[in-house]
Amino acid sequence: MLQKREKVLLLRTFRGRTLRIVREHYLRPSVPCNSPLCSRPAACRSDGKLLSSDVTHYVIPDWKIVQDYLEILEFAELKGIIFMQTACQAVQHQRGRRQYNKLRNLLKDARHDCVLFANEFQQHCYLPRERGESLEKWQTRSIYNAAVWYYHHCQDRMPIVMVTEDEEAIQQYGSETEGVFVISFKNYLDNFWPDLKAAHELCDSILQSRRERENESQEGHGKEYPEHLPLEVLEAGIKSGRYIQGTLNVNKHRAQIEAFVRLQGASSKDSESKFEIVTSYMPCHLSPHPLGMWDRGLVFP
Structure with a gap:
């Protein structure tokens, strides 16, 4: 049975006005999980692409990982990737249509072992945003909650690794649920794919580029000229x-x-x-x- 929720969106117009829009949001008891280890195949109805059955674990990237490291996630060697709907929407809204279409093409490509899970439409995965909670924290919390549900949905038979750059999330969720591991993306590559040199080189290049942008941003906030008088x-x-x-x-x-x-x-x-x-x-x-x-x-x- 469907459950009805209301999502409040604050949109800014071209003239700078803020519009408050309330949309109906329906939650379903089951959505396609696209896993061969599904505990309820008749209810999930996973008719599309399924994850490979010969992987040792499933990996779920956080929204920030999908934004910054999508080029590495495109490597065919990386298998068992589950993209959460929350992460895909973050890419669409924050990185634009070009990268979002790139992600959609990756999900459609049969050569890549990755699937989409609509966590925001699943009754047990959907989490409303708490008052005062930042959008980034809510996205990470939603993805982790969906990862825990997915692990139990697969009858606890497949370990799940959530990769994130949020140090607070690693400390908070790292050892909270047995079978669900939360580590950094660099740590994931070092431990699970130590021989994939191309991915390591690209990861180092992305990290270096991000550090340079952060340094430039900090220098830009410096006071090059004296401040105006009060x-x-x-x-x-x-x-x-x-x-x-x-x-x-x-x-x-x-x-x-x-x-x-x-x-x-x-x-x-x-x-x-x-x-x-x-x-x-x-x-x-x-x-x-x-x-x-x-x-x-x-x-x-």
């Missing part, structure tokens, strides 16, 4: 006369060398005397002039 300091400086407030007008014909500032509060009849030329023929390598020189109206280097 609003309170600016207001106090304007009141004391140390700073002036006005509207910047850039000469469109000489935008790189000339700009004017119309002082705030200037009337139309004395607007001519209230103009300040802040730059005029100033080479880019020269420092700005002292504040006292702006009072003369026109400044030259």
Whole structure:
């Protein structure tokens, strides 16, 4: 019997508005598991591609692994891969249609021993997102819960290895369920595929590229220029006369060398005397002039 749930989605429009959409979500008592060890073959009705029966374990990649290491998961040597629906949707929403289509083609390819499991439509696998829980934590928790259910569904006859880059998940779930192991992807390759050199080289290359991007991101957050003055300091400086407030007008014909500032509060009849030329023929390598020189109206280097 179907169970009805409601999923609340927050979508942002092109104009920046946030829309709250409520969608009906139906849970089924059984969905195709695509495993030859299925304990309820009549209910699951796994008519599509089945996992190989000669593997020593099943491997379930976390959503982040599918995003970052999909090229390695495409290796034909890696068998018994179960892609959870939660991970596939994360790829679709966060990595775009190109990588999502690449994942779909991998699942359709009969040469690759991998299947899709719709964990978000299975009654015992679906987990609602808790209040205050981040999307990433919910995705990892959902995939692990589905891995535990899948292990018991296969009558505890096939060990399952969940690979993730989340250190907290490894510490939390690593030894929680007997028969379900949670390890890092690098550790998985080292222990289960030590002779697959191409996969190890590609993994090292991906890790190095990710470290470089993280370093560039951290450098980008560095303070290359001094910060702007706080609003309170600016207001106090304007009141004391140390700073002036006005509207910047850039000469469109000489935008790189000339700009004017119309002082705030200037009337139309004395607007001519209230103009300040802040730059005029100033080479880019020269420092700005002292504040006292702006009072003369026109400044030259």
